Amino acid sequence: MRTQIAIIGAGPAGLLLSHLLHLQGIESIVLESRSRPEIEATIRAGVLEQGTMDLLTEAGVGERMRAEGALHHGIELAFGGRRHRIDLTELTGKAITVYPQHEVIKDLVAARIDAGGPLLFEVSDVALHGVDTDKPSVRFSHAGAEQIIEADFVIGCDGFHGVSRAAIPASVRQDYQRTYPFGWFGILVESAPSSEELIYAHHERGFALVSTRSPTVQRLYFQCDPSDHVDNWSDDRIWNELHSRLENNDGWRLNEGKIFQKNIIGMRSFVSAPMQSGRLMLAGDAAHIVPPTGAKGMNLAIGDVKLLARAFEQFYRDGSEDRLNSYSADALKRVWRAEYFSWWMTSLLHTFADATPFQREIQRAELENVVSSRAMATALAENYVGAF
Numbered sequence: 325m326r327t328q329i330a331i332i333g334a335g336p337a338g339l340l341l342s343h344l345l346h347l348q349g350i351e352s353i354v355l356e357s358r359s360r361p362e363i364e365a366t367i368r369a370g371v372l373e374q375g376t377m378d379l380l381t382e383a384g385v386g387e388r389m390r391a392e393g394a395l396h397h398g399i400e401l402a403f404g405g406r407r408h409r410i411d412l413t414e415l416t417g418k419a420i421t422v423y424p425q426h427e428v429i430k431d432l433v434a435a436r437i438d439a440g441g442p443l444l445f446e447v448s449d450v451a452l453h454g455v456d457t458d459k460p461s462v463r464f465s466h467a468g469a470e471q472i473i474e475a476d477f478v479i480g481c482d483g484f485h486g487v488s489r490a491a492i493p494a495s496v497r498q499d500y501q502r503t504y505p506f507g508w509f510g511i512l513v514e515s516a517p518s519s520e521e522l523i524y525a526h527h528e529r530g531f532a533l534v535s536t537r538s539p540t541v542q543r544l545y546f547q548c549d550p551s552d553h554v555d556n557w558s559d560d561r562i563w564n565e566l567h568s569r570l571e572n573n574d575g576w577r578l579n580e581g582k583i584f585q586k587n588i589i590g591m592r593s594f595v596s597a598p599m600q601s602g603r604l605m606l607a608g609d610a611a612h613i614v615p616p617t618g619a620k621g622m623n624l625a626i627g628d629v630k631l632l633a634r635a636f637e638q639f640y641r642d643g644s645e646d647r648l649n650s651y652s653a654d655a656l657k658r659v660w661r662a663e664y665f666s667w668w669m670t671s672l673l674h675t676f677a678d679a680t681p682f683q684r685e686i687q688r689a690e691l692e693n694v695v696s697s698r699a700m701a702t703a704l705a706e707n708y709v710g711a712f
């Protein structure tokens with residue numbers, strides 16, 4: 325097989341890149357190790373920044389997002405027995421949409437298949453070759469046969485556990501990382517929404533988050549021990565924990581419902597730089613991970629492929645490699661701002677078991693500052709909606 329751009333991974337980054345290239349008349353092939361039903365059912369992110377919403381709309385894949393997603397103009401921060409609203413739209417002129425990542429995936433898969441793909445599921449043994457030459461290739465197995473794709477470029481969109489990152493030579497690569505001493509326990513619940521906007525709660529028992537998926541399905545998270553197991557958490561124990569972390573004396577109550585999914589998510593900050601070497605470029609979680617508190621992961625993946633699509637448009641239009649050569653530097657500027665914000669939101673809102681009384685009071689004072697200073701609230705809002 326021969327194509328212009330070989331893309332490894334059919335997550336938001338790989339699928340959207342393939343679609344944006346198609347709109348510019350550039351050919352690509354996407355290789356995915358999992359099955360279509362599996363990628364369309366994996367529950368992950370929920371919050372789309374304004375720039376992500378705009379890009380999906382411009383690319384003609386935003387119709388269902390606009391119809392079924394929930395446009396939010398603010399978020400709430402809850403601590404010290406009170407809830408405080410951060411008015412995102414008043415502070416930044418922008419908004420966010422809560423629309424599940426697997427619905428974005430379904431929309432993108434449908435668009436790729438409508439346009440004739442090619443999109444190969446359930447590939448295995450993916451290996452990159454010659455990315456330091458101008459004839460890179462990807463070998464893999466599909467439907468029991470060994471295959472090879474020759475391409476002009478290879479793009480690694482295969483997530484944190486993919487194979488692409490390792491093809492950037494260790495001699496030029498630097499990894500930056502931080503792990504956190506807690507994880508998130510996530511549940512999906514059949515109930516009506518408890519709140520019109522997301523609630524990020526800081527409580528002495530730990531962080532909790534109220535999000536949504538649809539008028540009948542809600543997404544809730546609470547800080548937990550990352551080595552804990554979902555079987556240790558009965559539904560009653562989960563509800564008790566959520567009620568105690570989220571409810572104050574203001575009469576607001578969390579709606580209960582049937583819990584139909586439970587999972588525990590680890591938290592890390594990670595950047596691998598540079599994000600390109602020779603004819604290989606990395607995009608999304610293959611190159612960087614953020615803890616989920618700032619809701620940035622999928623948005624960063626989409627920001628990367630927006631840059632790549634522009635760079636390839638320039639390259640195939642007039643042969644200029646300027647944007648391709650500056651891809652890593654351009655992407656990393658935004659990545660590090662999001663790394664900073666995600667680390668900051670995580671540190672602001674979680675409970676640290678080893679915090680001294682001094683550190684606990686400083687954390688409380690910082691929360692007070694954020695909700696009482698328009699400047700601090702604006703900084704949070706700008707980062708949250710991605711207004712930079």
Ligand code: FAD
Pocket residue numbers: 332333334335336337338355356357358363367368369370371372425447450481482483484485486487510589607608609610616619620621622623624625
């Ligand atoms: P992925 O989505 O990981 O896709 C990579 C794809 O590559 C996968 O389909 C994988 O099967 C495939 N693959 C892997 N290895 C290979 C291989 N060798 N060959 C072929 N294919 C391969 N982000 C937000 O922006 N907002 C949020 O609210 C948010 N909430 C989150 C909540 C949770 C619980 C979690 C876990 C994450 C959350 N994120 C959020 C992060 C977001 O889900 C990720 O950042 C996003 O999925 C990254 O997209 P990607 O395309 O780079 O990688």
Ligand code: DHB
Pocket residue numbers: 368369370371522533535536543616617618619620
């Ligand atoms: C969701 C996930 C996040 O990480 C976040 O900050 C907000 C919402 C969600 O899954 O709905």
